[in-house]
Amino acid sequence: MKSPAAGAVGTAATATATNGEGVEKKSINPELWQACAGPLVNLPAAGTHVVYFPQGHSEQVAASMKKDVDAQIPNYPNLPSKLLCLLHNVTLHADPETDEVYAQMTLQPVSSFDKDALLRSDLALKSNKPQTExxxxxxxxxxxxxxxxxxxxxxxxxxxxxxxxxxxxxxxxxxxxxxxxxxxxxxxxxxxxxxxxxxxxxxxxxxxxxxxxxxxxxxxxxxxxxxxxxxxxxRANRQPTNLSSSVLSSDSMHIGILAAAAHAAANNSPFTVFYNPRASPSEFVIPLAKYYKAVYSNQISLGMRFRMMFETEESGTRRYMGTITGISDLDPVRWKNSQWRNLQVGWDESTADLKRPRQPGMPDDDSSDLDSLLKRTMPWLGDDICMKDPQAPPGLSLVQWMNMQQNPSLAHSMQPNYMQSLSGSVLQNLPGADLSLSVRHVITSNASAKQRAVKCPKAASASTTA
Amino acid sequence: MKSPAAGAVGTAATATATNGEGVEKKSINPELWQACAGPLVNLPAAGTHVVYFPQGHSEQVAASMKKDVDAQIPNYPNLPSKLLCLLHNVTLHADPETDEVYAQMTLQPVSSFDKDALLRSDLALKSNKPQTExxxxxxxxxxxxxxxxxxxxxxxxxxxxxxxxxxxxxxxxxxxxxxxxxxxxxxxxxxxxxxxxxxxxxxxxxxxxxxxxxxxxxxxxxxxxxxxxxxxxxRANRQPTNLSSSVLSSDSMHIGILAAAAHAAANNSPFTVFYNPRASPSEFVIPLAKYYKAVYSNQISLGMRFRMMFETEESGTRRYMGTITGISDLDPVRWKNSQWRNLQVGWDESTADLKRPRQPGMPDDDSSDLDSLLKRTMPWLGDDICMKDPQAPPGLSLVQWMNMQQNPSLAHSMQPNYMQSLSGSVLQNLPGADLSLSVRHVITSNASAKQRAVKCPKAASASTTA
DNA sequence: ATGTCGGCGCCCCGCCGACAA
DNA sequence: TTGTCGGCGGGGCGCCGACAT
The missing domain is CATH 2.40.330.10 (DNA-binding pseudobarrel domain)
Known part of the structure; x- marks a missing residue:
């Protein structure tokens, strides 16, 4: 790959598909894959470091099978709620029957990373993809x-x-x-x-x-x-492919995900995941730099203002605003202190009036009808197009955080109260931090017809704001 | 259930289907399910004891995904090659898209069983299903x-x-x-x-x-x-539904199967499997009595004569004969001393001339063309219709074996040489022992056009014979 | 006994502008 | 600007017996 740090789909993923017997098949056009996946999907670049969330992976399976996790899943105490991994490979696929797009990623857990790795991940994030017509x-x-x-x-x-x-x-x-x-x-x-x-x-x-x-x-x-x-x-028809249930029980699938990740984590051996952007509630493989910005560049607290991207019905994007109304573990027993969906956000009613930014390929639609805006309620991770509000709470810069990583004692003491005392002077250099993986419940601030629309989104591209 | 020991599909399985959200759906007609599954499929009865083979389960997944097991599967040293289980529940299903039939079984590993359990399993085997028109x-x-x-x-x-x-x-x-x-x-x-x-x-x-x-x-x-x-x-089109690969990697599926079984075995907790009779190379949930008869009623040895049932193209059944040409572990590293596919059998050329028994619903077809006979090469477990040859090697009766089970020291010493010395006087009471799960390779005794036909079957309903 | 085909009747697929939202 | 509809022409779906295997 000529440009290993590029973040655009066209260079991040090798656009080849192999079937089960290893026979090379026709390659998939990356721009077309991206268009089918939606405007907010952004795959991490191969060769960079990512953070993998087993909870999110499990959620995708639950969504695909339309079945929640049962009780008979064993605990994997040695499997953390997030795994730092090197992303070896990304291949694009499309289901031959339904044309559903999905990506295959080969991840290898790593115990540490160097400055170059973090910078590469950050660089890949910044390279914005050329939006094709x-x-x-x-x-x-x-x-x-x-x-x-x-x-x-x-x-x-x-x-x-x-x-x-x-x-x-x-x-x-x-x-x-x-x-x-x-x-x-x-x-x-x-x-x-x-x-x-x-x-x-x-x-x-x-x-x-x-x-x-x-x-x-x-x-x-x-x-x-x-x-x-x-x-x-x-396809609008979001009925989950119950087909897979004729092969493997839902329990076995969830166990398979967790056991595979646990085994890979224990041996630092590679493992393979499939990411289905239109079936999964959220991305569960996050670029390291994006993860850092979400968690460390802001002091997450109750009452904080929040901004998130949604996909509109006509394949556009739309900002939505709200306030953090709660911070708690989604599953306190199995996944304690996990950052997966630990934030509850109440969305502003007024944000429905925000104008959607004009994007190429998006039909002009000035409708402010919230119901229609959120009909496509599957949430997506957004582009880094959010601007930082000057009044935002202070956070750490990328360089500051890297220095702390190299000083374990300092990093270990990195607590919210401590972070709050740090200077936010370099914040303006940072794009908005994506917190979508942490968003859980969506609560309307006003009882109205809008409630129907905002019940569905569980997470989306999100940024903190003042 | 009125008749818990009945082995027919109509009473063995509760013919209801529930979707992922637990909503009760239309029940599936057991006779129709049986007809679609094929004449050789015989589900074990709910409430009886069965033997579960993780290897066979894994094989079904491999066949469904048309992909062999990779190397990255961790070892589960505490998971034996077979699990004695109580079969709690059997429900019949049919894929809404393809009408493919499959069954869901809830198994609970048990460490021991009593005489009644064994007799119930044996009784369920004997009750032959009423072949509908x-x-x-x-x-x-x-x-x-x-x-x-x-x-x-x-x-x-x-x-x-x-x-x-x-x-x-x-x-x-x-x-x-x-x-x-x-x-x-x-x-x-x-x-x-x-x-x-x-x-x-x-x-x-x-x-x-x-x-x-x-x-x-x-x-x-x-x-x-x-x-x-x-x-x-x-459907004749046996192309595996590669659909499931868009959700879970093949590795994760295999890990999920093994980890789920291992977890259930360690806790004696129930787990769920799906059996797809037309995708699976062999049944991997075997009635306890059938397993016993296969393993303990005969002295398995090289050169032993062998009889097995195949399904013909027109949904009939056909005997096939051969000789055991090898006994060895299919996977000596992962599954040592497993009885799953540890027998190689060379099939007789002359058995192609055997007349197929007339069965209701089966069109008359006296063709002796081996190619056409074995076009449907998926193997099936057969009915217990095989007669015991008087010259068969001696084995143990059901009662004898049960007595040995109650006498651990005796059971422990139960070795082939010892068994050979036992009297075979009660053998005529036993139906033929089904060894299909143990059959691996099929070798023709003569190089001809028949080789094409007999390459495919890896296992089928089989009985020892003289 | 049953698989394939020529014949042909008629249904409905699919192209057109009219209209309205 | 674009969604739906009446009009209508023709291609192909589908019913028939002939014929062959």
């Missing part, structure tokens, strides 16, 4: 019915599709697009009707039936660097 | 094309379907059949053409497309005790 549309009843084709949003057609020859009557062309598996789909793109509009006609119904799409699912188009048209899907 | 047909290209309907085998239509009114011209009726999920399918059943034949026309294409069936898949019809028509499917 894409558009995403939720399919309507007309789009998916057998009665007609696909109505293309005007801006999308003009921005993504090759330009039409308007001297033709009507203007039309043949579009060729490839999906995640490199399958080719061809559509007739025509500009007709009264008033004029862009339509995909011939070939569209084959796509709809072939991918088994229904109204409410989403389809997206992007152009890669070679100006090739790619397309992907995102 | 059914027929099974492999779909042809014409059956699955959009050009026409389904050609019903004559005997099948006469035996299973309600009789037609032949005063009509042409004779026709509407058939209503329910699948495993209690979904209703209606077909027009007509007797027409030159020469006359039974056909399913209107409604058939909806079924084919709805179940996503292709030529080579099989469809089966049965009548339940209320004369209701039921239908099921068996």
């Amino acid at each position: 894409f558009f995403c549309k939720t399919l309507t009843a007309s789009d998916t019915s057998t009665h007609g084709g696909f109505s293309v949003p005007r801006r999308a057609a003009e921005k993504i599709f090759p330009p039409l020859d308007f001297s033709m009557q009507p203007p039309a062309q043949e579009l060729v697009a490839r999906d995640l598996h490199d399958n080719v789909w061809t559509f007739r793109h025509i500009y007709r009707g009264q008033p004029k509009r862009h339509l995909l006609t011939t070939g569209w119904s084959l796509f709809i039936s072939g991918k088994r799409l229904f109204a409410g699912d989403s389809v997206l188009f992007i152009r890669d660097e070679k100006q090739q048209l790619l397309l992907g899907i995102r | 059914f027929f099974c047909k492999t779909l042809t290209a014409s059956d699955t094309s959009t050009h026409g309907g389904f050609s019903v085998p004559r005997r099948a239509a006469e035996k299973i379907f309600p009789p037609l009114d032949f005063s009509m011209q042409p004779p026709a009726q509407e058939l209503v059949a329910r699948d495993l999920h209690d979904n209703v399918w209606t077909f027009r059943h007509i007797y027409r053409g030159q020469p006359k034949r039974h056909l399913l026309t209107t409604g058939w294409s909806l079924f084919i497309s709805g179940k996503r069936l292709f030529a080579g898949d099989s469809v089966l019809f049965i009548r339940d005790e209320k004369q209701q028509l039921l239908l099921g499917i068996r």
